[in-house]
Amino acid sequence: MAELEPLDADLDEELNNLELEARQAKAVRNGLIDYRPARAPAKQDASGPSSPVTAPIEPRESRSLEPNRSPASSARPVPIASRRAVHTTAASASFASPDWDALTAVFSPLTNEELISRLAGLAARVEAGESYDIIRDEFCAVSLSLNRLHLTPPRFRPALKGKRPPKPSPLPSTSALKSYPESDGRLSRDKQVIDLDWLHCAGKRDRIPEAGMEHLFANPRSLDWSIAEALAGKNWKPQTKAINSLCLSDTEQFQLAWLQEPRIKTRWNEISRCTPKVIATLKNRAERHPALRGDVDALARIWQVDELAPDAPWHLKTRLHQWILGTASPPWPTEKLREQSRRVKRHLHAGGFRKGAARGAAGALAGSAPHS
Structure with missing residues (x-):
């Protein structure tokens, strides 16, 4: 039985605030990109002081993206070389955003069951302590392939949880929030883009009322990834995005992992x-x-x-x-x-079961069921 997604909108807001306050993102993606901040402080080593590095983010040469079906390969991250750099303001982090177009075809040969199994393996690795940044590309690629098969909505898939420490009380200061990994903010935004892509794959072509984002679903061939990322990066509550920005019905929200009231x-x-x-x-x-x-x-x-x-x-x-x-x-x-x-x-x-106050929505039970 698959677990439900963690539902803590306040924490998502805190993580987004943390992401905006961060001055420097760590090098991520398992060595698939070279990350050098615009102004790196001089460091001392055995050979003497080093000079400030000013080179921008550059993608490395392309490598094969063919999925490996071997069970033994599930413990290895999938290399995704094609990326585009996303630069935020000087006071915020600079990090590489997934190349969503390239990721859509990475796992297209796999079946729905194989993709769900692979996603469950990724969730187990993060649960065991592995950073989301290491498996980020594979998680996004698997999720986009599941969207294109359009059999299992994001809400009914194995849940990928962030490394969230217990929430202290009272609310800590901004400096105390730095204990939250920045990768949790990236996971939250990626889930929102995946939700939006699922809706596009389901045939949603509404002109949404949010200014500057009206054509998010307009292209029948693909979601507008740049608008999707812009909406995901907004420090707004899930209700604001789901209702005010997207006007999602209950049926649409039932299917999504993050964009829900x-x-x-x-x-x-x-x-x-x-x-x-x-x-x-x-x-x-x-x-x-x-x-x-x-x-x-x-x-x-x-x-x-x-x-x-x-x-x-x-x-x-x-x-x-x-x-x-x-x-x-x-x-x-x-x-x-x-x-x-x-x-x-x-x-x-x-049998004496009483649901009490629960008039709820369904949790995801993995696997197939007898039809009798």
């Missing part, structure tokens, strides 16, 4: 909290009713659909169910989903 995110948190209890209740019922054995995860997914959009029409619920499954198979017939929904509600009620 607080009420939608609260639903996701509630469903994440309740899902283990749902599974445990169904397992207890399966001990009394052997016909349930093997169907527990499938029924839990159906419960998630009902909690995600309890008042939605059934044709929308079948789409949500297909997204949770992440399968290329046709959606279930509405009558089949309705019948299984009644089944899971009956067993949960008989």
Whole structure:
């Protein structure tokens, strides 16, 4: 079962502020770029003082981007040589932005299942302590390939978490915030661009009302990456971006990992909290009713659909169910989903499950489910 994305809008704002205050970004990308700040302080070494370095960021020569399907290769970052330098103000960091166009085709030969597996491996590496900057290109490339297959929305994929220390109380000073890795800010912005690309791949062509960003989705061939990055870099709350800037519907927000209103995110948190209890209740019922054995995860997914959009029409619920499954198979017939929904509600009620205040959105359960 895949974990849900961390939902802390305040922390995302703090990380963006930290990124804007930083004077110098570290060299990143596993040696794929040469990073030298515009004015580097003189350093002493065994051979004497060094002169200030003034060279800009330069990409290295191109290397093969062909994905390696070997399981042993999952521990190695994918080299992405084509980049463009993004220079912010003098008081902010200078760092290389992914070449989104080049990344879209890196993993195109892989299936949805292979891409999800690869993404889960990247999440495990970051969870084990590896910096996001090391796997950033691979994460973005895998995510863009999943967008183009359009089977598993960003919200239903394995969650990539930043290295966030416990949030102190009261709110620390600006200097104390420097303990947060700058890579967390890059992860937050990348997730927003990936969300926007998913919407474009889904056929969104709306003219958005945000001044200067009206044509974000206008090109049918590709998202406008520069506008997407500009919006992701704005130090605005998720609600401001999702509603004021993009006018996203609830159905659109359900699919996204970052661009969601607080009420939608609260639903996701509630469903994440309740899902283990749902599974445990169904397992207890399966001990009394052997016909349930093997169907527990499938029924839990159906419960998630009902909690995600309890008042939605059934044709929308079948789409949500297909997204949770992440399968290329046709959606279930509405009558089949309705019948299984009644089944899971009956067993949960008989098993004593009470959702309390949770009227939530669905968490992502990995893998396929029995269709019975």
